[in-house]
Amino acid sequence: MDSFTLTKQGAEARLYQGTYLGRPTIIKERFIKKYRHKHLDDSLTKERIKAETKAIVRCKSVGIRTPAIYLVDFERRMVFMEHLLHSITLKDFIETTSFEKLSKLAISIGTILGRMHEGNIIHGDLTSSNILLMNVHNKDKFDDLKDLKIVLIDFGLSHVDCSAEDKGVDLYVLERALVSTHAVADQIFPKIIEGYRGYYKKGFKEILAKYEAIRARGRKRTMVG
Amino acid sequence: MVIAIGFEGSANKLGVGIIKDGVVLSNPRVTFITPPGEGFMPKETAEHHRQHILSVLQKALEEAKISGEDIDVVCYTKGPGMGAPLATVAIVARTVAQLWNKPILGVNHCIGHIEMGRLITNAKNPTVLYVSGGNTQIIAYARKRYRIFGETIDIAVGNCLDRFARVLKISNDPSPGYNIEQLAKKGQKYIPLPYCVKGMDVSFSGILSYMEERTSSLLKEGYSPEDLCFSLQETIFAMLVETTERALAHCNSSEVLIVGGVGCNLRLQEMMNEMCKERGSTLFATDERFCIDNGVMIAHAGAEMFRSGTRMKWEESTVTQRYRTDEVETTWRED
Numbered sequence: 001m002d003s004f005t006l007t008k009q010g011a012e013a014r015l016y017q018g019t020y021l022g023r024p025t026i027i028k029e030r031f032i033k034k035y036r037h038k039h040l041d042d043s044l045t046k047e048r049i050k051a052e053t054k055a056i057v058r059c060k061s062v063g064i065r066t067p068a069i070y071l072v073d074f075e076r077r078m079v080f081m082e083h084l085l086h087s088i089t090l091k092d093f094i095e096t097t098s099f100e101k102l103s104k105l106a107i108s109i110g111t112i113l114g115r116m117h118e119g120n121i122i123h124g125d126l127t128s129s130n131i132l133l134m135n136v137h138n139k140d141k142f143d144d145l146k147d148l149k150i151v152l153i154d155f156g157l158s159h160v161d162c163s164a165e166d167k168g169v170d171l172y173v174l175e176r177a178l179v180s181t182h183a184v185a186d187q188i189f190p191k192i193i194e195g196y197r198g199y200y201k202k203g204f205k206e207i208l209a210k211y212e213a214i215r216a217r218g219r220k221r222t223m224v225g
Numbered sequence: 226m227v228i229a230i231g232f233e234g235s236a237n238k239l240g241v242g243i244i245k246d247g248v249v250l251s252n253p254r255v256t257f258i259t260p261p262g263e264g265f266m267p268k269e270t271a272e273h274h275r276q277h278i279l280s281v282l283q284k285a286l287e288e289a290k291i292s293g294e295d296i297d298v299v300c301y302t303k304g305p306g307m308g309a310p311l312a313t314v315a316i317v318a319r320t321v322a323q324l325w326n327k328p329i330l331g332v333n334h335c336i337g338h339i340e341m342g343r344l345i346t347n348a349k350n351p352t353v354l355y356v357s358g359g360n361t362q363i364i365a366y367a368r369k370r371y372r373i374f375g376e377t378i379d380i381a382v383g384n385c386l387d388r389f390a391r392v393l394k395i396s397n398d399p400s401p402g403y404n405i406e407q408l409a410k411k412g413q414k415y416i417p418l419p420y421c422v423k424g425m426d427v428s429f430s431g432i433l434s435y436m437e438e439r440t441s442s443l444l445k446e447g448y449s450p451e452d453l454c455f456s457l458q459e460t461i462f463a464m465l466v467e468t469t470e471r472a473l474a475h476c477n478s479s480e481v482l483i484v485g486g487v488g489c490n491l492r493l494q495e496m497m498n499e500m501c502k503e504r505g506s507t508l509f510a511t512d513e514r515f516c517i518d519n520g521v522m523i524a525h526a527g528a529e530m531f532r533s534g535t536r537m538k539w540e541e542s543t544v545t546q547r548y549r550t551d552e553v554e555t556t557w558r559e560d
Contacts, residue, residue: 009504011467011474035466035499037459039415125424129475157422169378173424180365180372181475217378 012048012156017083020070024083030156031077045077048156052079055121055155062119064112065134065151084151086135088142091128094182102184103191105133105145110195112150113174117167117207118200124157126174128181164203168210171196175215227532228291229298230321231524232282234274234314235306235334236358237265241278241285242521243296244528247344251288252514252521253281261394264387271309278317285520293325300527303331304548305359311544319542329542330527330535334518335360335550338484339371340529341522346509350560352478354469354497355550357485357518358383361465363425363472364550366558371550374472375425382461383487385429389457392440393450400517405454406490412455414448420460425471427464432457462493466500473506482509489516529557 004018004027016027030045049072056066071080090109094102109131116123123130132151135141142148159166174192178185197204226246233240240254257273259265286292301318304311315331322329339353353364353371361382363375380388383402390401395408419435421428436457443453469481481501483494494510501508515522533556 009474011471033467033500034503035496036463037415039417040420040459040463043417044420125471127424127475157424169423169426173426176373176375176426177424177475180367180374183368214378 012154020080023070024085025070026067026081026083028079028081029077046074049074049077049079051124051158052155054160055123055158058119058121058160059116059152059155062115062121064116064119065149066155067151067153084132084134086138086140087132087151089129090131090133091181093133093142094128094184094188099184099187101145102188105148106188106191107195107198108145109150110192110197111199112152113171113192114196114198114200114204116152117170117196117203120160120162122159122161122166122170123152123155124159124170124173125154126170127177130154164206164210165214167203167207168214171207171211172214227297227528228295229300229524229528229531230285230296231332231337231520231522231527232278232299232301232314232318233334233337233518233520233523234278234310235302235304236310236518237270237273238518239274239277239281239310239314240518240520241281242519242524243285243289243291244521244524246528247525249521250291251285252519253284253288254517254519255281256399258398261396262391263397264391267307267309270307271313274310274313278314281520282317282321293321293327296325296327298330298527298531299325299327300330300332300523300531301542302334302337302523303543304545305334306544306546308544308546311546315542315544319539328531328536329539330530330537331542331544332523332527332530333548333550333553334523335362335364336371336553336555337522337526339364339482339550340526341515341519342482342484342509342511344525345511345515346482348480348482348507348509350478351480351482351509352469352473352476353482353484354465354488355485356382356465356483356487356493358387358487360485361427361429362550363469365472365476365478366555366560369555369558370553371555373549373551374475375427375468378423378426378428379430380433382427382429382465383485385433385461386457386487388433389436389453392437393453395450400486402487402490405458406492408451409454409458409492411451412449412453414452414456415459416443416448416452416456418456418460420464422464422467425468425475427468429461432461458490458492462490462496465493466496469497470500470504473504479506480509481506484511484516486517489513533557
């Protein structure tokens with residue numbers, strides 16, 4: 001722990017960088033949230049560490065790239081995981097990349113999400129900050145899609161579920177996160193759906209119907225008060 | 226210089242406010258209070274507003290020491306809200322606009338809350354938590370619109386509190402939420418309740434059903450009404466603070482503004498402030514005068530729209546029960 005330095009305070013956790021067993025490592029510390037009742041905070045933290053590690057293992061089994069887990073420490077509320085050195089968030093990538101490249105990438109993202117849902121993994125917090133693009137040649141270059149691998153992170157709110165409803169909510173959460181953050185989202189999200197549909201042939205029909213219904217629920221909800 | 230009058234009556238509060246270049250001249254309000262165990266229904270609420278609106282209007286003008294001629298623009302709540310009360314208030318706004326021969330502007334209720342909050346607190350570009358009886362939204366400004374980052378996927382947080390108050394037959398005077406807050410201060414035992422966060426969205430219907438089903442048995446097991454109020458508040462407010470923090474981190478923002486009726490709950494403010502302190506952000510909140518629905522927030526948002534050139538034709542001066550925050554182009558914001 002001594003050799004680790006604090007790099008970021010996200011919403012969920014503090015992230016520390018360093019080396020563990022000779023490997024570049026990120027420690028994700030779900031520190032105590034003082035605003036929360038202790039009882040609630042303890043149970044949520046435990047639940048989320050479990051959810052995150054479970055989903056990562058499950059992703060591995062269906063061939064989705066995620067950071068590898070090195071150590072889980074419930075006492076210190078920490079997970080030690082692989083530090084993906086040569087990667088950027090989709091959020092940063094979108095702002096610096098041409099639309100053509102983005103729409104191609106969006107189709108691949110859709111494919112990955114389709115595969116994740118086929119494996120009944122519900123991410124629970126899909127945003128452009130939680131999708132990484134990693135250069136497979138260990139370089140800090142992100143201009144050629146062929147060199148990039150899509151990596152999913154932050155599975156703290158994930159769970160396993162086979163229902164179309166939960167998968168629909170997952171897509172809806174992503175759409176809203178994209179639309180509220182990025183000007184090009186209106187054009188990109190349909191491409192993600194296109195990739196999703198192309199891969200997840202068995203499920204997409206029911207899921208898209210659910211997704212439409214969830215969307216309408218938001219739009220049509222009465223807002224009295 | 227713009228002097229604007231605003232009419233608000235989208236729910237059980239009826240308010241008329243007058244503002245002159247960001248200075249509040251008057252802001253009287255009356256509230257339709259129902260007996261314990263009952264909520265307010267559209268028809269009765271509209272009746273209440275019809276009964277009181279002229280006296281509230283007169284009070285607003287007298288307090289502001291202003292007459293109809295001095296006003297530049299008449300603003301009213303176009304939506305969202307309950308149909309009948311909205312229509313009642315809009316009719317009066319249209320009538321006085323005709324009488325005084327002044328332009329009329331329909332204002333989005335949520336935008337009214339946000340702009341009033343920014344005016345009172347001087348928050349520049351905050352991530353906004355808008356929490357009331359009908360709305361639960363996490364909002365951030367981008368590209369000429371207030372974008373909804375997260376919201377409830379079923380009922381609003383205030384609706385959850387109000388309906389729980391009915392289960393316990395807590396008084397609706399001055400408001401069910403206020404009385405829950407007071408009881409919660411005396412709560413001792415924490416009861417684990419369903420906690421439902423989906424990304425930046427939240428859900429309260431599950432927790433309400435849980436409370437509706439279990440309250441009588443929990444009371445028999447030795448938990449007090451105070452314990453129930455305490456546990457409910459701790460749980461649902463933690464959900465709101467968590468999702469706000471997630472939006473804050475996602476937007477790299479360093480300001481949080483709480484608006485809406487539930488926003489005057491001091492426990493919610495305390496929890497949000499604790500979260501903000503942990504990340505070096507600043508919390509902005511207002512008190513019941515401006516958190517709870519009022520007329521001047523509509524006047525202020527309307528004045529901002531008017532100043533930036535927005536005009537409304539007579540035939541467009543209608544009301545709508547559904548009117549999303551992100552439908553309005555924020556012509557008055559330059560950033």
